[in-house]
Amino acid sequence: MEEINVVQCGIGEIGAAVTRLLLRKRGFRIVGAWDIDPAKVGKDLGEVVGWGEPLGVVVSPTPKGAFPQEADIVIHTTVSSLEGALPQYRALIPFGANIISSCEELVFPWRRHRALAEEIHGLALEHGVTVLGAGVNPGFVMDLLPSLLSVVCREVEGISVRRVIDAGKRRPAFQRKIGVGMDPGEFQERVGKGGGHVGLPESLDLIAASLGWEITEFTTDVEALIADRPLRAGDIEVPVGRVRGLRQWAWGRTPEGRTISLEFQACLCPDEEVDEIVLRGDPKLVVRFPGGIHGDIATAAILVNTIPAVLTAPPGLLTVRDLPLPSYFAGRKG
Amino acid sequence: MEEINVVQCGIGEIGAAVTRLLLRKRGFRIVGAWDIDPAKVGKDLGEVVGWGEPLGVVVSPTPKGAFPQEADIVIHTTVSSLEGALPQYRALIPFGANIISSCEELVFPWRRHRALAEEIHGLALEHGVTVLGAGVNPGFVMDLLPSLLSVVCREVEGISVRRVIDAGKRRPAFQRKIGVGMDPGEFQERVGKGGGHVGLPESLDLIAASLGWEITEFTTDVEALIADRPLRAGDIEVPVGRVRGLRQWAWGRTPEGRTISLEFQACLCPDEEVDEIVLRGDPKLVVRFPGGIHGDIATAAILVNTIPAVLTAPPGLLTVRDLPLPSYFAGRKG
Structure with missing residues (x-):
């Protein structure tokens, strides 16, 4: 079967993990x-990705240089903000490859x-490409999975x-994003006002859309968790x-009183790493992932495994x- | 929005549960x-379904009588065996309604x-209808869900x-199917040779297809669980x-040594009701549904919630x- 030609945009930790994963599977060519x-x-x-041998692909500073030939798919792993990613999508879509983005x-x-979604949708239609946002969170554990589970x-x-x-x-980078090591005032300034994990409102919106719920009350909140004993994470000391x-x-409610409640906690020394989904309904359903789903590994895996679809x-x-x-995708057979 | 016109084929316990569920939702007309x-x-x-008031729909002994007008969807809940259901699909498909079947x-x-699948597929194409087998097991907890989880x-x-x-x-009917109250010899005769829960091989095949695995070794087994103290379930006494x-x-293995192992246990007084999915991989993933997913309720819900798709x-x-x-489907808005 033909190889799937991939362009990697953004070679941070997630992008590098995606590249290494693609190299381990059959049937992909970067x-x-x-x-x-x-x-x-x-x-x-x-x-750049620590593969141990050259791949014959030089990192280009421009989109144009990243398309020495036609590609089937772009894996886009740069920023969390759609406004930030928009100029990149504008530049990438005309090359005619489908895009899976971790944004x-x-x-x-x-x-x-x-409005931004409509612009991207229009561009994608114009150039005949599919554009998809994917990842473990948002995109899977706090939205797609609970939506699916509601089918029972x-x-x-x-x-x-x-x-x-x-x-x-x-x-x-993740530890910095969630404020590890900051004093509470700095946290309030830098994380409390729009930092931290990005995606809870999107997860809530995805669940609501899946279930056909109209959310009329909506609120979000964030609080710092403070160390009550000295902690250390890599180079960061936390007194x-x-x-x-x-x-x-993130919390939302329909006029009939149906609710969606999403809680995300990321910290050093949590009581327990876990993902837990509770559907209050008929029947009531409780699902637990003891140990949780590893965020960075899972996001790289999801970006790659979603390529066939x-x-x-x-x-x-x-x-x-x-x-x-x-599902898990082993790669195309030779 | 227009109502969805439904024909119910098979009014056993599952079919009756589906009918009652449809009646509770907006936008369906049986x-x-x-x-x-x-x-x-x-x-x-x-x-017949214990709704407490007449619905103006008379149960017909023939498919023809069940289509006084065109319908959008048939919910088919009769038998577990595809060979047994085939003549019913042959009779139903020409009426031009999509079919969701619990077979x-x-x-x-x-x-x-x-061969049977190809015949049904051909008939469905000829008459422009979609035919789908669905349910909680097979169809969800032991196959679709683990397939999806592998994406991480x-x-x-x-x-x-x-x-x-x-x-x-x-x-x-379920208790009889799994041999409750039989002596071990009777169990061996009536359940051990092809009775019990139907669907483990189908679940295994669905997982294998999702992951692109070729199963070359395959085996199934069944054993009776014997009461070591007197038990009772409704009218059935179990000394x-x-x-x-x-x-x-059901157990399967690929030539590379990848395995799928499905265990189904149904009995009086189990140690714990649970659904548990374990993916041995990178990362390893453990998912538990403490209390399990109720089979009959979930199957009725899935049949109805799958209608929009x-x-x-x-x-x-x-x-x-x-x-x-x-996902959960509340019904079409009026």
Whole structure:
């Protein structure tokens, strides 16, 4: 079978993990790479992602240079903000390859970023490509999975999802994002006002769309979790009284009183790493992932495993709920 | 929005539960019903399903009588065996309505019943209808869900699913099916040779198809669970030494050593009711449903909640893995 030609855009930790995963599977060929980091531009992609041997693909500082030939799919792993990613989509879509993006706000942009979503959808239709936002969270554990689980219910009154992850096991960029090591005032300034995990509102919107619920009350909140004993994560020391992580909520309610409640906790030394989904309904359903689902590994896996579904999907800006069920994909057979 | 016109074929416990569920939701109209049971034929469907008021739909002994007008969807809940259901599909498909069937062997018939599957697929294409086998097991908890969960893995070496249900909470027909109250010899004769739960091989085939695995070694087994103290389930008394339920397995292996292991246990007084999915891979994933997913309720819910996806699906014999993700469906708004 023909190889699937991939362009990697954004070679941070997730992008590099995707590249290494593609190299381990059969049937993928990485034909181009784009990153604006001067430390990466001009280098061989194999060197940048720590593959141990050159891949013959030089990291280009421009989209044009990342398409030495036609590609089937772009894996886009740069920013969380849809506004930030938009110019990149504008530049990429005309090359005619489908795009799977880890941009959190792209997972379900149709309520909070409707105008941007419509622009991307229009561009995608014009160039005949599929554009999809995907990842483990948002995109799977706090939205797609609870939506799917609701299919066993005759009636659903409410959906609660709680995800608790041990930030000590995550990349430093993630630890900084959630405020690890900051003092509470700095946290309030830098994380409390729109930082932290991006995607809870998108997850809530995706669940609501799946169940056909109209959310008329909506609120989010974030609080710092403070170290009550000295902690350490890699190079970051966290003395008593400093921030060891955060807890975030998104909460929505329909006029009939149905509720969606999402809680995300990421910190050093959590009581337990877990994902838990509770459907209050008939029947009531409780699902637990003891140990949780590892965020970075799972996101890289999902981006790759979703490729087959995107290659056969109709053009346009889709969401994960528009596609047939993805599964682990071993790669095409030779 | 227009109402969805439904024909109910087979008004046993599942079919009756589906009818009652449809009546509780907005936007459905039951236009016909078919059953061959002389105790039901000629009666009003409302009386047969215990709705408490007549529905103006008389149970017909023939498919023709169940289509007083065109319908959008047939909910088919009669038998587990595809060979048994085939003449019914042959009779129903020409009426031009899509079919969702609880027939266990229809959930993934493409390996064990390929010729029958091809006949149904051809008929469905000819008449422009979608035919789907669905239910909680097979169709969801032991196949679709583990297939979906594998999407978070970079690598999958094996999938194990264990479903343990308390037969004491289930309908008498189910208790008889799993041999409750039989002596071990009778169990061997009546359940051990092809009775019990139908669908483990189909679940295994569905997982294998989802992951692109070729299963070259395959085996199934069943054993009686014997009461070591007197038990009772409704009218059935189970003295010491008689059968209180069963344990069934299906097990498959690829040439590379990847395995799928499915264990189904249904008995009076199980240690714990639970569904548990374990993916041996990178990362390893453990998912538990404490208390399990109620089989009969969930199957009725799934049959109804899958209607929207089937109404917009292309014609042919599809499987649940061909459709976009279903969710709880409240019904169409008026």
